[in-house]
Amino acid sequence: MSTYIAPVRDMRFVMTELADLDALSSLPGFEEATPELADAVLEEAARFATEVLAPLNKTGDAQGARLTDGGVIAADGFAQAYRQFAEGGWTGLGGDPEFGGQGLPELLHAAAVEMWNSSNMAFALCPLLNAGATEALRHHGSDDLKQRYLPKLVCGAWTGTMNLTEPQAGSDLAAVRTKAVPEGDHYRLHGQKIFITWGDHDMTDNVIHLVLARTPDAPEGVRGISLFLVPKFLPNADGSPGQRNDVHCVSLEHKLGIHASPTCVMSFGDKEGAIGYLVGQENKGLAHMFTMMNEARQKVGIQGLAIAERAYQQARDYAKERVQGRLAASRTGGAVAIIQHPDVRRMLLTMKSQIEAMRAFAYVMAADMDRAHRHPDAAQRALRQARVDLLIPVVKGWCTELGVDIASLGVQVHGGMGFIEETGACQYLRDARIAPIYEGTTGIQAADLVGRKLASDGAAAMSALLAEMRSVAHELERNADARLAPMAPAFAASVQALEDVTKWMCSAASTHVDEALASSVDFLMMTGYVCGGWQMARAALIASANEEAGEDQEFHRTKVATARFYMEKILPKTHALREMILRGAAGAMDIGIEQF
Known part of the structure; x- marks a missing residue:
């Protein structure tokens, strides 16, 4: 298995030449995002990805997360790596400075997300979900909820999740049945959610769930869904975790890939009911959750790019080392490394060229997200937001579909050895396969693109x-x-x-x-x-x-x-x-x- 080396040179080219980092650093609030700072972030993120996360990728895949009587236990080394991750300030890279974040551009965050997912996709899913939960709470939570929870989420002391899917509902959120009954200043939740990524773990001392549920008098369909914050432990007055809430992981899914990322079945309210707090307005939960969903979809698109890059590096390094066969043009030469064979070059260039196209597209879209939020000209903000709205489904769908294709091609470059787990090529294909499915399948992204985004304007x-x-x-x-x-x-x-x-x-x-x-x-x-x-x-x-x-x-x-x-x-x-x-x-x- 090859060592992951972050493609910092190409990242820097895309960020400076195509996404125009210099122009971003002139926007209000981004003045500190200089090329020098960007270089420092890239170099340190690359070091962390290569030295800390990548060595845990294969061992985490082999061991997986484990469900015990005390809850979910992360794979060996993950808790220590997460502490280093949080202490390094990585969870707050793009976070709101008001709550302890660094407030750096999404463009820089996108490059870091690529590195973390290339080095260890199962690990990187935890901060990915946390970033989405943080954004949803920042946009829609009450001042009290923000003050109690955002500093802990931004600094990584706690992690956040999103709880949408139910056994009978799948992607049809209109069929959500989880109930939320008002009780004083909170609600009591009863129901079950499935496919909850990092829904429970021992890497932090609290997990904060954002949950879609219905109040007793809510209308049918998506118009009757509300969003609730449900902590694993109810915070004490001093902010420390207190009483255990009535929410538990009851089982872990056995999956094709990302074994070290626990995919939980979460039960809310097996006893007295899980205490939850309304986020935003009743019956507006789906709109509120989509703040988080769009954030997650953009990051999942980058996951497709990231796993493709890792598969390419593995295939490229193998092709340079594997000696087999002679060149067709030579009748006298000896055996050569397979990278000299024309068809292997075709496969590697098919991988490399599409990865560079994906990276450029994803990073330029990240920069457009920054401009949509920070550009001083209202017309420019509207123009960039319209483009982001149009193309986020494409970033998610196209990049994740290519991630699977490229990881599969990486197996093919290895020949028979690609089918053997020891080489590592198999894991990238297994891990990549989920990305076109979660956070909305490619079909759902395409329906959004055609049915909503094109039609809207x-x-x-x-x-x-x-x-x-x-x-x-x-x-x-x-x-x-x-x-x-x-x-x-x-x-x-x-x-x-x-x-x-x-x-x-x-x-x-x-x-x-x-x-x-x-x-x-x-x-x-x-x-x-x-x-x-x-x-x-x-x-x-x-x-x-x-x-x-x-x-x-x-x-x-x-x-x-x-x-x-x-x-x-x-x-x-x-x-x-x-x-x-x-x-x-x-x-x-x-x-x-x-x-x-």
């Missing part, structure tokens, strides 16, 4: 995005670098293809909704590939100029070559997807259920 945000992409295509076409101009037709054609299917999708969504939804995942994936091409085109333009100026020439020369591979070998997938979408999906709906 008549595709205005998509039109603005397409116009920006076209300007990049024109820059490629006019560039004096002979390597860049040939990329322009491929990229411009993909942008036109996306415009074609966007028009079709807008029409179909209003007249033939089943056909639109049946093609929605294809549309999401197509959007992802074109957005990846957009960022790779921008990267090629900047890298060419930097190479010409004599800056780190080998890195920038490789960046141009990788962009060319993406344009020639990855982006043509958009044309097949265009044909699939425009042909409609009537065939999928014409077959009787009994014929499946």
Whole structure:
């Protein structure tokens, strides 16, 4: 198993050249986010990921979390690693300074999240959920709840969870049955939740659950859901954990991957009822929870990128070391490392080019989140928020689907040894497989993209995005670098293809909704590939100029070559997807259920 080495050089390129960190540092509240600070954060996050988290990845996978009479016990070494993580201030990297956070840009947080998930995805899920819970409470909690809980969550002394899913409900939150009965200044909750990531553990002395439930007189469906804060231990007046609340983990799921991340079945109110506190307004819980959900979806998209990077590093290192076969062009040469074989190079470049496209796309979206929150110009804030709203489903869906594809390709590079657990390649594929499922499946993301995001503004945000992409295509076409101009037709054609299917999708969504939804995942994936091409085109333009100026020439020369591979070998997938979408999906709906 190869050692994880954070790709700091490429991260720095994306952050400074594509996401424009310098401009972010001029926004109100981000003045301290200088390139020097960013370098320090990247280097220290990389060190922690490599030296502390990565060594626990394989052992945690083998051992897993354990349920005991006293609760859930994390895999060996995880509690110690988490204490170092919290003491290092990592839980508060992007947190509100009012509650002890560092208030740094989401762009910096995104890079750190990538490193933590590459090195140990099971561990990184705990702070990921905590960040989402913190955001939901910060936006919607009462002043009292914020003062009592946010400082502990931001500093990592306690961790937060999200409790949505129930056995009978799955992704259909309208079917939630957990009840919350008012009692003085609190509520008593009764019900069961499943698939609760890090729902219980021994790494901190309290776990704070955000729970969707219904009050007795709530209307049916999603309009009757409220959000409640339910602590594992009720805090004493001094903030220390006090009486144990009536909430328990009753079992752990046995999963394909992320074994060290406990996936809990949580029971609320087996006895007198779990004490909970209303967050926000009654019957507005789903809207409140979506503050947390969007945060989580963006981070899960980065998980797809992260696990792909780890699988690529494993495959690349193996290909450099594994000696087997001779080159077809040579009849006299001896055996060579498999990285010299053309098909292995194809696989590795397929991995590398898509990872770089994913990273650029995800980081640029993180920077847009920062601008949507902090830009002094209201029009710019609205523009960036519209783009974030449109593309968060794509970040989540496209990056996680590619994460699985790339991890699978990593197994293939190893040949037969990839199927053997000792190499480590299997674990990345097993861990990656959950990412397109949790926090909303790819189908749910695609339905959101087509049914809500395009429809909400008549595709205005998509039109603005397409116009920006076209300007990049024109820059490629006019560039004096002979390597860049040939990329322009491929990229411009993909942008036109996306415009074609966007028009079709807008029409179909209003007249033939089943056909639109049946093609929605294809549309999401197509959007992802074109957005990846957009960022790779921008990267090629900047890298060419930097190479010409004599800056780190080998890195920038490789960046141009990788962009060319993406344009020639990855982006043509958009044309097949265009044909699939425009042909409609009537065939999928014409077959009787009994014929499946």
